[in-house]
Amino acid sequence: MGAFIAVRHRGPGNERDINAPLGRTRSLAALGIAVALVLGGVPATAHADDVDLTPGPTVYADPNSPTGYTGQFVYYNPDATSVRFVADILLRNWADTADPTVYQPEEYFPGLMRGGGGYDVEMTEVGDGYWVTEVPLAAGANQYWFYVDNDTSLWVADPANTPIFAPDGLTGTARRAFNKVFVPYDAEKQEFEPLAARQIELPREDSPKGSWSYVPFEVNGATRTVGVYLPPAYDPNRAEPYKTIYMQHGGGQDQSDWMNMGNVPVIMDNLLQDGDTEPAVVVTTNTNYLGAPGEGYPNLRNVVLPFIEANYNVSTDPIDRAFAGLSAGSIVTQNLINNDPTLFGYYGPWSGGARLNADTPNLAAPYILFGGGQWDFGLPNAGTVSAYDEVAFVENEVVAGAHDFNAWNQLFTIFARDYVWQPEAFLEDEFTQLLDGVAQSALNRGNKNALTVKLEKGWQDLQAGDTAGALRYVERMEDQLSRFASNGQLPQDQADALKNVADQVVFNLGYWQQ
Numbered sequence: 001m002g003a004f005i006a007v008r009h010r011g012p013g014n015e016r017d018i019n020a021p022l023g024r025t026r027s028l029a030a031l032g033i034a035v036a037l038v039l040g041g042v043p044a045t046a047h048a049d050d051v052d053l054t055p056g057p058t059v060y061a062d063p064n065s066p067t068g069y070t071g072q073f074v075y076y077n078p079d080a081t082s083v084r085f086v087a088d089i090l091l092r093n094w095a096d097t098a099d100p101t102v103y104q105p106e107e108y109f110p111g112l113m114r115g116g117g118g119y120d121v122e123m124t125e126v127g128d129g130y131w132v133t134e135v136p137l138a139a140g141a142n143q144y145w146f147y148v149d150n151d152t153s154l155w156v157a158d159p160a161n162t163p164i165f166a167p168d169g170l171t172g173t174a175r176r177a178f179n180k181v182f183v184p185y186d187a188e189k190q191e192f193e194p195l196a197a198r199q200i201e202l203p204r205e206d207s208p209k210g211s212w213s214y215v216p217f218e219v220n221g222a223t224r225t226v227g228v229y230l231p232p233a234y235d236p237n238r239a240e241p242y243k244t245i246y247m248q249h250g251g252g253q254d255q256s257d258w259m260n261m262g263n264v265p266v267i268m269d270n271l272l273q274d275g276d277t278e279p280a281v282v283v284t285t286n287t288n289y290l291g292a293p294g295e296g297y298p299n300l301r302n303v304v305l306p307f308i309e310a311n312y313n314v315s316t317d318p319i320d321r322a323f324a325g326l327s328a329g330s331i332v333t334q335n336l337i338n339n340d341p342t343l344f345g346y347y348g349p350w351s352g353g354a355r356l357n358a359d360t361p362n363l364a365a366p367y368i369l370f371g372g373g374q375w376d377f378g379l380p381n382a383g384t385v386s387a388y389d390e391v392a393f394v395e396n397e398v399v400a401g402a403h404d405f406n407a408w409n410q411l412f413t414i415f416a417r418d419y420v421w422q423p424e425a426f427l428e429d430e431f432t433q434l435l436d437g438v439a440q441s442a443l444n445r446g447n448k449n450a451l452t453v454k455l456e457k458g459w460q461d462l463q464a465g466d467t468a469g470a471l472r473y474v475e476r477m478e479d480q481l482s483r484f485a486s487n488g489q490l491p492q493d494q495a496d497a498l499k500n501v502a503d504q505v506v507f508n509l510g511y512w513q514q
Helices: 193-201 264-273 298-311 328-339 382-390 405-419 424-439 445-463 467-486 492-511
Strands: 006-008 056-061 069-076 083-087 091-093 112-114 119-122 124-127 130-136 140-148 179-183 211-219 222-230 243-248 280-285 321-326 346-350 367-373 393-399
Touching (some): 069 140, 069 179, 140 193, 193 264, 222 298, 243 328, 264 280, 280 298, 328 346, 346 405, 367 405, 393 405, 424 445, 424 492, 467 492
Parallel strands (some): 346 367
Antiparallel strands (some): 056 069, 083 140, 124 130
16 A cells, blocks of 8 residues: 555544543554554554554545545444444436436546435444444545444444534434534546535635534523524624524434534635625524424524524624525425515525425515435425426525435535525526517517616616616616507517516515615
8 A cells, every 4th residue: 555645634622532542553454444544633654554543534545546535434432342334425426317326435436426325334343442444535524423233223423523512402312413524626536526616615724714603592481502603703893784594404403413514614614715605694593492383483583583683793684684494494494484485585495395385475575595406305396496486586406415414515505605695696587588578579679679778787787786776677677668568569468478577576676675
């Protein structure tokens, strides 16, 4: 085995098991696997007869790995009789989604992405309570956990790399414990742009860092917590209040998961460094204290939102608030929309089907991003989402992944980068429809041009963030459209078709001007 570079990844602020012996070395012959010697996290050259048994994950550059990187996982538990390493790292063919094959990590080739489900393997017991396994890994945040003594009801967190759980969160068999390990991108071996894009999930040494913590508040006579991410250089006295993004967990999770495996702090730090999103406060909530779904989660409206808005420099305007959730959290998100779509300006229901009530008043006011993984049993039905275009402003994103954080990390990135605070991302289809309708109408060239100029100027204002200006131009276009129809220059059916679309845009933009 030749020399390679090794990098040890640990979660911030995590302590190693004080009952575990310090890192020890074993002969490779005793293990039958290739592993890395890591000294204090400094890249080192491995000795052929040494293996580092410091508990936790190690990711190292490996010329023999199909991805260019191998992950070594060491778990210390002297009482275990067996340990299984489980990770959502099986692969599917994102370059050819018609390919039904589920690929093993060692079968990686460019075009594959995580989304094939759980890789499950017995770890090797090497003596003195140490359990070891190795597996090729690809770019981004990879999730894993352990089953000890074949107890699949308990998802065991890696004690050497544990998530930072909320003090009032789930425990024991009630929670699914996701540990994350970061893997770099090898441009030569991985060679796939969608995988390269997942580098946004990797911590950067040079990025300004935000902060996050679990913040206590009182609800229903009890002390509970919300997770709160503050962007780098958060200023409690900034003249312009920050916008807020509320993130909701899924089943077997709590307010911990978006901050840990969901990787919100790292992704936000990187997007902000790249200038690809606006500084925002991100809040993670727990479904158990939000209140009754049928009442629109009254504790969210009456307790959580007022608490955040009283204690942080954030906007109280609903258009400056977003709410997104995964799986069961998607159902929470859609219940909120069905109860009062104007509580937030932006919504992200992901991996929880499509359950909107088309008769909900003001459904055309907010901007809604559906999404899910290509191999996700909760993927919203594309036809159902498309039908919502008649009554709401919706978009749909399908990413490489299954019902797992491989999909949800990507969806959060896309939501924060490409959709929140950007109404034009949701209105582009309607402006295109109006421009095409004008171009195909029976109007003469001069009258077509008169309508087209107004629409184009409205679109330019919208892209520049001037929604009031965009609204004025669309209203003027509608007025002129009506005149053309009334004097017989435009057939009524063509005028009605254009007016129906323009009315939706006018309602949407006008709602937020009130």
